Amino acid sequence: xxxxxxxxxxxxxxxxxxxxxxxxxxxxxxxxxxxxxxxxxxxxxxxxxxxxxxxxxxxxxxxxxxxxxxxxxxxxxxxxxxxxxxxxxxxxxxxxxxxxxxxxxxxxxxxxxxxxxxxxxxxxxxxxxxxxxxxxxxxxxxxxxxxxxxxxxxxxxxxxxxxxxxxxxxxxxxxxxxxxxxxxxxxxxxxxxxxxxxxxxxxxxxxxxxxxxxxxxxxxxxxxxxxxxxxxxxxxxxxxxxxxxxxxxxxxxxxxxxxxxxxxxxxxxxxxxxxxxxxxxxxxxxxxxxxxxxxxxxxxxxxxxxxxxxxxxxxxxxxxxxxxxxxxxxxxxxxxxxxxxxxxxxxxxxxxxxxxxx
Numbered sequence: 001x002x003x004x005x006x007x008x009x010x011x012x013x014x015x016x017x018x019x020x021x022x023x024x025x026x027x028x029x030x031x032x033x034x035x036x037x038x039x040x041x042x043x044x045x046x047x048x049x050x051x052x053x054x055x056x057x058x059x060x061x062x063x064x065x066x067x068x069x070x071x072x073x074x075x076x077x078x079x080x081x082x083x084x085x086x087x088x089x090x091x092x093x094x095x096x097x098x099x100x101x102x103x104x105x106x107x108x109x110x111x112x113x114x115x116x117x118x119x120x121x122x123x124x125x126x127x128x129x130x131x132x133x134x135x136x137x138x139x140x141x142x143x144x145x146x147x148x149x150x151x152x153x154x155x156x157x158x159x160x161x162x163x164x165x166x167x168x169x170x171x172x173x174x175x176x177x178x179x180x181x182x183x184x185x186x187x188x189x190x191x192x193x194x195x196x197x198x199x200x201x202x203x204x205x206x207x208x209x210x211x212x213x214x215x216x217x218x219x220x221x222x223x224x225x226x227x228x229x230x231x232x233x234x235x236x237x238x239x240x241x242x243x244x245x246x247x248x249x250x251x252x253x254x255x256x257x258x259x260x261x262x263x264x265x266x267x268x269x270x271x272x273x274x275x276x277x278x279x280x281x282x283x284x285x286x287x288x289x290x291x292x293x294x295x296x297x298x299x300x301x302x303x304x305x306x307x308x309x310x311x312x313x314x315x316x317x318x319x320x321x322x323x324x325x326x327x328x329x330x331x332x333x334x335x336x337x338x339x340x341x342x343x344x345x346x347x348x349x350x351x352x353x354x355x356x357x358x
């Protein structure tokens with residue numbers, strides 16, 4: 001049976017996180033990091049799938065690059081948890097509590113929605129990816145920025161390594177690590193976590209791709225996923241490029257804004273998906289509901305593949321990456337289906353599917 005019922009979901013949402021004082025605290029925070037990175041995937045996918053790639057190729061490339069790197073962050077968080085003897089969990093109900101929702105253990109005044117590509121979705125992504133202010137403290141719970149949450153994990157790793165010793169802290173089975181042998185395909189790199197140096201490098205990769213290499217720098221240190229001749233800006237600044245309609249170029253800074261080539265959005269090339277749909281909005285057995293339920297089963301099957309892949313079967317992850325791309329066809333079929341109000345289309349709901357597994 002699949003794990004993670006309604007009681008577990010309610011318990012996790014109400015539990016408070018404190019400072020990381022022992023290895024159990026660290027493992028719990030690293031599981032939360034997995035859930036945090038995963039929670040951003042459905043909003044990014046809805047915005048990506050709503051784009052007609054032929055009419056909006058630049059926007060589609062940017063959104064796809066962010067999504068692929070969020071998958072990298074999820075992989076790095078799982079490597080970190082496996083390295084300290086934890087067990088990454090994906091095939092659990094609390095991974096999909098429904099949207100709108102807040103970031104796991106984040107500031108509850110901010111909620112994420114499932115939106116088509118547009119100004120509202122981009123403003124949401126900018127809020128998710130915004131850099132931590134200079135000198136902002138580490139925040140292990142109810143964090144203002146994702147960077148501050150990862151800063152709390154960094155502090156916990158360093159302090160526990162000093163207290164326990166590196167060998168005792170990084171006691172996980174090395175065979176559970178996902179390595180660069182996985183065909184990842186995006187910018188950045190998969191880091192095998194086998195000690196403190198590698199763990200801190202993994203955290204740096206996550207934070208720098210999200211908010212930039214430094215408070216005064218828009219670049220993340222990688223090459224553009226689609227254009228190897230270009231340096232890559234961090235996620236926050238990629239979203240800002242779309243909001244402002246212009247690319248960053250060398251010499252630009254957060255204060256200057258982008259001054260490179262313009263980005264044109266063809267709004268007729270955005271499918272008008274109704275935000276924050278639920279399966280229960282449609283009558284049982286209706287065509288839209290059947291498609292939404294099928295999508296949710298496919299997505300939850302994917303979570304099961306990830307669960308097994310990060311639980312000592314990393315060879316399964318290549319197939320999981322392929323399954324993620326195949327979800328596009330199901331989502332785009334929904335987004336081509338009028339919902340009956342004369343203005344909007346259907347869309348995926350990303351709800352937990354009650355499927356029994358062997």
